[in-house]
Every structure is written in C-alpha cells, then in structure tokens.
Amino acid sequence: xxxxxxxxxxxxxxxxxxxxxxxxxxxDVGKLGGVFRVTENLQSEFGEDxxxxxxLAESGILGTAIGLALRxxxxxxxIQFDGFVYPAFDQITSQLAKMHSRxxxxxxxxxxxxxxxGGGIGAVEHHSESNETYFAHTxxxxxxxxxxxxxxxxxxxxxxxxxDPVIFFEPKRRYWDKAxxxxxxxxxxxxxxxxxxxxxxxxxxxxxxTVRTAIEVAAVCAKEGRSVEVMDLRTLSPLDLAPVFESxxxxxxxxxxxxxxxxxGLGAEIASQITEECFYSLDAPVLRVGGFNVPYPPARLEEHxxxxxxxxxxxxxxAFAF
Amino acid sequence: xxxLQLVQILSPEGELLTDPEYxxxxxxxxxxALYRDxxxxxxxxxxxxALQRQGELGLWAQSxxxxxxxxxxxxxxxxxxxxxxTYREHGVAWAKGVPPEKLLGMYRGINHGGWNPHDNDFHLxxxxxxxxxxxxxxxxMGIQRDKSNNAVxxxxxxxxxxxxxxxxxFTFASVYHAPVVFFCQNNQWAISxxxxxxxxxxxxxxxxxxxxxxxxxxxxxxLAVLAVTRVALARARAGEGPTLIEAFTYRMGAHTTSDDPxxxxxxxxxxxxxxxxxxxRVKSYLTRSGxxxxxxxxxxxxxxxxMASKLRGDIIDAEDPYVEAIFDHVYAEPHPILEAEKNxxxxxxxxxxxxxxx
Numbered sequence: 001x002x003x004x005x006x007x008x009x010x011x012x013x014x015x016x017x018x019x020x021x022x023x024x025x026x027x028d029v030g031k032l033g034g035v036f037r038v039t040e041n042l043q044s045e046f047g048e049d050x051x052x053x054x055x056l057a058e059s060g061i062l063g064t065a066i067g068l069a070l071r072x073x074x075x076x077x078x079i080q081f082d083g084f085v086y087p088a089f090d091q092i093t094s095q096l097a098k099m100h101s102r103x104x105x106x107x108x109x110x111x112x113x114x115x116x117x118g119g120g121i122g123a124v125e126h127h128s129e130s131n132e133t134y135f136a137h138t139x140x141x142x143x144x145x146x147x148x149x150x151x152x153x154x155x156x157x158x159x160x161x162x163x164d165p166v167i168f169f170e171p172k173r174r175y176w177d178k179a180x181x182x183x184x185x186x187x188x189x190x191x192x193x194x195x196x197x198x199x200x201x202x203x204x205x206x207x208x209x210t211v212r213t214a215i216e217v218a219a220v221c222a223k224e225g226r227s228v229e230v231m232d233l234r235t236l237s238p239l240d241l242a243p244v245f246e247s248x249x250x251x252x253x254x255x256x257x258x259x260x261x262x263x264x265g266l267g268a269e270i271a272s273q274i275t276e277e278c279f280y281s282l283d284a285p286v287l288r289v290g291g292f293n294v295p296y297p298p299a300r301l302e303e304h305x306x307x308x309x310x311x312x313x314x315x316x317x318x319a320f321a322f
Numbered sequence: 323x324x325x326l327q328l329v330q331i332l333s334p335e336g337e338l339l340t341d342p343e344y345x346x347x348x349x350x351x352x353x354x355a356l357y358r359d360x361x362x363x364x365x366x367x368x369x370x371x372a373l374q375r376q377g378e379l380g381l382w383a384q385s386x387x388x389x390x391x392x393x394x395x396x397x398x399x400x401x402x403x404x405x406x407x408t409y410r411e412h413g414v415a416w417a418k419g420v421p422p423e424k425l426l427g428m429y430r431g432i433n434h435g436g437w438n439p440h441d442n443d444f445h446l447x448x449x450x451x452x453x454x455x456x457x458x459x460x461x462x463m464g465i466q467r468d469k470s471n472n473a474v475x476x477x478x479x480x481x482x483x484x485x486x487x488x489x490x491x492f493t494f495a496s497v498y499h500a501p502v503v504f505f506c507q508n509n510q511w512a513i514s515x516x517x518x519x520x521x522x523x524x525x526x527x528x529x530x531x532x533x534x535x536x537x538x539x540x541x542x543x544x545l546a547v548l549a550v551t552r553v554a555l556a557r558a559r560a561g562e563g564p565t566l567i568e569a570f571t572y573r574m575g576a577h578t579t580s581d582d583p584x585x586x587x588x589x590x591x592x593x594x595x596x597x598x599x600x601x602x603r604v605k606s607y608l609t610r611s612g613x614x615x616x617x618x619x620x621x622x623x624x625x626x627x628x629m630a631s632k633l634r635g636d637i638i639d640a641e642d643p644y645v646e647a648i649f650d651h652v653y654a655e656p657h658p659i660l661e662a663e664k665n666x667x668x669x670x671x672x673x674x675x676x677x678x679x680x
Binding site: 057098102105106107108164239 | 433434435436438445448457458459460461462465467494497650651653657659
C-alpha cells in the first residue's frame, strides 16, 4: 500500500530516471524534500542541478522554468501551497500558456506546475484554496488532478511527458490515503474521466479530494436503496465529458461535488454542458455542492465550508424530489 | 545621479577615447559595418513609423535614438548567444539576422509573434514589462546545465526595473551564477514617467545589492556599448555570473505611435539629446579620420532606401492569417474541445452559401 504523496514521489523518480531533461524545482524541494515530503530523497539521488532548491519567489520559479523549457528541459515546479501561486500568475497565464501559440507552434513548453490544493487540514490562511478554475479558464494550459495513489503515480508521469504546460493539482488532505499501485502500465490516459463505480439512479461527479467523499456518499445511498454512479473527472481542462453525458442520459439526475466555490466553478460549466447535451434525459436540474463564494474560512469553521457527506446527501435528496 | 559617470569610447563629437577597463579591439571595417547597421536600423524604424501613420500597422514602438545601445550589444553576441527582447529591440533583431518584415507582424495584427526564435536565437517580443528577464535567466540556467560556452542577454527598460520579475531575475541569476547579461536601456522615460519616478539611485548601482557588477555605459556610443557588453558576456561565459549594464540613452520618439510626449516632457530635452545622436558621432569619426568617403555614406543610404522599400512591399503584401489560425497552435498536442469549437465555427462560416466569410 502506497500513499498519494509517496506515489507522486515514485512517479517523479521514474520520470527523472527515464529522461535526463526532467528537472524538479521549487521552494524547499531539495534538502527538505518539500513541506509535504513529496520530493523526498530526490536531490540526494539526482543532484542539486536537477532537483533545484530555488529562492523564495514563485514568479521567479515559473519564469526561469519557462527559460529552461525553451532550452529543452522539462521542469516540474512545485508551488508550496495553492494560495501562493498568485505571484506567478502572470508567468503562468500570460507567458507559459501563450508561448506555444505566439510562436505559431515553434516553441514547446513542457512545464508541469504541481500545486497541493484544497482544505481540511486545519491550516492557516492561503493554505486551503481550490483555485483550479483560474487555470482551467486559461487557454494553453492543461489542468488535471488525482484522487488516488495509482492515478497520482501515473498522471504525474503523463503530465511530464506532455509537450503542453500542465497544472497538476494534488489533493493535500488525501496525501496520506493509501492504496495499491500498478507499476506496469497506466489504466487511463491523462485526459480521461473515470467511472469509479456504476449506478443507475443518479450520477455524482467529483474530482480530487472530494472523490473519496463521493464514494462514501454512494455507500450511504446504497443503504437507502439509491444506486449512485460515481465519476472522477481527473482532467479539468480539457474536460472529458462524453462518459458524463452517457451517465446522465442513463440516470437522469446529476449532482456535481467540488471544494471550489460553486460560483463560476467547474460545476457550472459541467451543468451547462449536460443541459445542452442531455436536456430530454434529465429528470431534475443538475445540482452543485461546493464551497461558498467567500474567502476560505479560518480552520475552526472549515467543516462548514467544505462540502461533506451530509451536504451532498441533501443535494441528492433535492435531486430526487423533482 | 548628479554626476554622470559612464563608459565612453566615442565622444558625441566623434573623438575616439580610450577606457583602460574596456579596451576595444576593432578594425576599421568593423566600425564601418557598425555604421551601416545603425543607419539601416534607423531607416527601418522610420519606415515602420510611416507605415503606422498610413494605417498599415496598428501600432509601432520606435527605437529612434536607441540604435547604438541595441546594435552595439547585439553585435557583441556570438552565435548561440540567446537574446530576450522587449518589444522595441529592432536593432538587436537586426544584428541577430531576424528578417525585418517579421518584426512588423504583431504590430500589423497578423500574429502575436511570427518568427521562430530558435532560427536566430532571438526570442519573441514580450509586452508584459520585465517578464522576459526571468525567461532569460532560466535559459541561462539551461546553458549552465548543458555546459555550453554561450551566454544570454536580457533586454529591459528603466521602467522595468521597478517590476518584481526583474528583481527576481537578478536574484536567481546571482545565486546560481547564471551566464546572463542584464542589459537595461535607460531611455529616461517609461511612457510619461521620468527615471526619477522609478529609482532614487543610479540603476547600475542596484547590481551591487544583488551581488554582481553593474556598469553604466554611454548608450549612444556604439563602440562603448560593444566593448562593455563583450566584457560582460565574457564574464558570463567564464562562469563568473551576471552583469548589469545600464545603457544611458534617450527615447527620441514617443513611447509608441499612440503616445504624445508633448504632454509630459519639454522639447528642449530632445534638442539636447540630438547633440548626442548615436549615428552622427560615428559618421563624424569616420569622416574626420578619413576612414570613409562620400561614396561610402551614399551607398549605405541607397541600401537603406532599398531595404525600406522592400519592407513596405513585404508588409503591404503580407497575407492576413487564415481563420483557423485562431485555434491552431494553442496546444502542442491534440485538444478535443478546441477541435470541436474550430469545426463548429468553420461549419457556421460555410453555412453562408454565397458569402466569403474568410
């Protein structure tokens, strides 16, 4: 059994071994092994030139990663916490995302930006945000997130192999979740949605840290005689919604669950697309369960902010009430 | 900044001076070639400005007055040295061999870049002020890892020195000893803001705080710029880390063709800088030293006119981009959503039976 954090470490290690152009860079990623120990022992194995402890400057990390990529390297940048990515926002959205397009396809920018995201760890301000929508809204970026160790192991490698920039969101409160991983071959491509468990009465869509919540919700629903199909999006940009449409057409009811604020969140886009594609199959409007449209609250209030089992069950009840 | 100390090899009057710290080995032929560069770059800029005034370009950022800073530093580079420009480095592009008409693409609205940076080791123009200094530093870190004998030069202006990215670039380059030269053209004005609104100390002195040398050079003296940049590049290649060069020059034109400097600066200032013109002093030196005659100057004028005429033809004849270009190249790898959007829009256009929407 391997944790998500260790699985990413193993994925990085394999990518570093297989391709000498792969670099890891960020604050405290070397000697310390990262504040979550995701890059533990990589510097002692691959050296300071490849596992780069950077100055404390996020824009600097991303900006120099772009330069390294232009020189033929494949940097994997770590942003220590979700709320610290904003100083690098110009470099990610205006520089990294647009350079391939501006160069009419002549420049490749294979940069991965790892961001531990989401709440639930009792942290101080700026350490619990789910800011994936900013990046999913930016053309030129790919955005993915893992929910389990096997995906963590494979998706980080697939992200590194991509010739496009990839924002790789890691569900930090699930870093210590354990499961077996299959080191032989990945079960899915980077941009594929997974049906976690099948059901007939309602489709529950989630990604990242709330996939586990969704599985727990489905178990409770099963006891109540409701068969819930659980889907793990995995890829937030581009979205892979074909299996979602198929599921919605089968169940007629859809609930979307994520930690990010529901206002203009991924759930809004997905609900809109389901309405366009599955209008005549729906028995209820697509409902969303997520964070409020507020700054992430202090830790002693975060249980009220985070969409949990009960709030999701409540939404499911409402979906069935139509 | 009361007392102006700067490296100078060719005085505004065209007298050849010597600076023991920056000895310059240069042949007459090379000086004549530099003169040609300066004239060609200015003629190019004049033509582009005219093209904007005539509606052929949406905007133009003039390099007028900064030719020596750009040509001198650009000609100090050796093959494999990579340049990261702002949006005004037409003279560096010239020195690097980028086809002049390519520089006009983004100003005409044909593209956002339009040349392959790897063809000439000259990166795309960057409009977000200072961002490219980090790209340059990262590229230099790559050179370091490749153990290659090259260096990088990062261009930026006086206004950019207030940006966080420039200061982060200084920090990264310093702690990693990255082989990068920071080339700041202090043209005295960031649109309407004079240098005094950006800094309380001479810009070159900022380098000391980051732990690397800074030098101020007469940015209108092509020989001094060449000499100083060569030394900085040699330092970088020798693994001694970055240098900050402050090329003290003047933006003789507007910030861009959309700007009106008469609202914020005195005409007298421009008149004073005209006496330090970067081209006049080389011509004066060549003439007085008998190293060039009237035929030489006339030939270059003729060549410049021909270049300008070709540029005009090239840009007016340039094809507008095809509609699909909106979608192409956003991603390097296939992207199903963009494919779907593109196909839907093309089908929409084709649904107009007679109209040629493209």
